Amino acid sequence: MPMSEPSPIVLVVDDEIQIRRFLRTGFELNGFVVHEAGNGAEAIRSATLRPIDLVIADLGLPDMDGSEVVERIRSWSSVPIIVLSVRSNEAEKVRLLELGADDYVVKPFGMAELLARVRVALRRQMRAVSGEPTVKAGPLTIDLAARAVMLNEKRLTLTPKEYRLLQVLAQHAGNVVTHQHLLKEVWGSIHVHDTHYLRIFVRKLRQKIEPHPDSPNILVTELGVGYRLVQSGSEIDAPAWPNSTPAKTEI
């Protein structure tokens, strides 16, 4: 466990008891304390009453849509939220991320995949609290305070837009950042649909920061959703199984 905190507390929100059961076991085996909620109202009550470090929320709840749970909790808390969905519709993922979810995992998923996402979200939360200014992603180091980018200890020269793009990704290191968010932050809100800007700049940026720009593994693409800066030490870049489940769209 890379976590220095003792026993992070995770709130699992799902109406399927079998899902809650395996999540509880999986989390407890990895040193988490687990709270459970079977519906949206219970989840919101639980999140207000007790201190929690992370929320895992299913999208299909009996009393309200999972996205509503995300919205309600996000209105007063910055606790990391990871959404579980059977629907792997890209537009839906984007909407959830815009509503304030930190990440999503498509059902069915493996425990390792979920744990990797959870650790990324917790680390990011910790960095936000402690004010840690550097982000490491493989051989790449981004010093947000000094506005410096180093590759293998060698300082890189980036154009202002390239740096801005990398900065936004680094601020959300490990998490997906949607195309719309990146376009708005780098080019301004009138360009939120100009995805081709992003494609061309990501290509240029990869030429500078990736050891193998043709098969990038630092700045990775989440098709139809956005980009993710893969952090060193996280298990996302080398999982044996989780990536094997193709995320496919459905109706």
Next chain:
Amino acid sequence: MHGAGKFDLIRKELPGVLTTLGLVGALTAVLFAFVWEIGLAHGSVVYLVPVVIAATRWGIVSAIVAAICGVLASAFFFYEPLYSFRIKDPQEVIDLILFIFVAVVVSQLATRLKRQLEMARQREIDLRDLYAFSRRLAVAFDVSDIHAAIEDHLASVMQRNVVLFPSAREASNSNGRRASVTVPERVLAEVVEVASGHRDTAAGAMVTAASGEIWLVRAVSPKSPEFGVIAINLGLESKEHSNELRIRVDAVLADATATLERLGVAHAISEARMRSQTDQLREALIGSVSHELRTPLASILGAATVLSAAPMLQKERKLTALVHDVRDEAERLNNDIQNLLDATRISSDGVKPHVEWADPADIINSAVERCRHRLVDRRLAVDLPSDLPLIHVDPVLVQQALIQIFDNAVKYSVSGSRIAIDASTRDGRLIVSVTDQGAGLTIAEKSQIWDRFARGERHAATTSGSGLGLWIANAFIAANDGKVSAVSEGPGLGTTVNIELPITQAAIPQLESDADE
């Protein structure tokens, strides 16, 4: 009925009779001139000419009129005493009686000949209709084609507006408008009644519409409800004449039904109908079952991954192997279900791509990433030029098509063989090729692999699969205005699958320079 019938008869025969009288008059004038000039006697035989003409042209009535007039004219103009109907010579009386006898026989024969000619002509028309009808039935694709053929056939035989309703539902939904014919509401109501089986008279019902037109509504065949119900516009006829028409309708329908039965149309209709219902049912079932199956599958897969990582199980190698089996099989099941869901999506409401500007390298890399564990024991060679143009597609659909093609390449090649992924541009198109060293394709397989549920016969026993993968890939690429094709040197010599996608270079908006800032 008699008054009107007699009047009709007179109206029908009058032109013939009048023309006959004219003919006889003209002939008399000519004969009279001859007799006057040359002194020819006994012209009565010549009067057979108008008799034969009248009999072949206008029928028996005109022929008899011609015969009588001929006799009277002979008696008046040519037999002694002249200009009187009286006849002196007994020989001439016998001549005239003989003439009348011959005239009647000739007119009878001529009329019969005429009727036979008409019948032969009608039979020829009927045969031609029937031939066209059966030809249309033979190429009829579905139930509505068959019904349209029946409708047109009846309309051409009856020479009236004919509307055919396949079922009660169709009648109540149609608002009375069918192609060029508008069916009055009252008639429509009757059609619904007949089609729902509430009328058991085979003869059907006459309905007088608000406009005064009389419509005949009846089942095409009382025995086979599949043929539907027809409404025939008999027009503004009198009730009596309508009844005659109705008898003709019965005859035509009996003929048509016999033809339909001979051609096995009833069977074809019900079969086609059942087929489309089965298709719908199957799609709905696959859709809902797949959704239901995925929920427990999420629990199974999740629990298996928790178990496989559990420290207590790490030392129990046999148990760990079992857990891995559960995990892998659940994953395979999940892929199969996903394929079924994709297939239902393609066939039920089509694929609606969410297009955006995408980097082809991103799509290919993420497809490879998704398949990494399946490609793990193949020598993978990805060769992508760094200057590939952006494409305007749904990246997720293209990725899924690629995953299906990778899956297929892995499925039909052996461990340790090479799978090469290349991309290039040619003639304004991006071409992504996936080349394996696997089973290759026979000529027959090459034409079948893109079909739904296509399974190569050579591999059916040894390789598992639903035969949906490449069909899905093809549909997803087609939804992006692209096309897929397969090339193979032959069985055992590997396969190259090419995906072609359009590059709309001109449409990429000009990008502001980064240095402008």
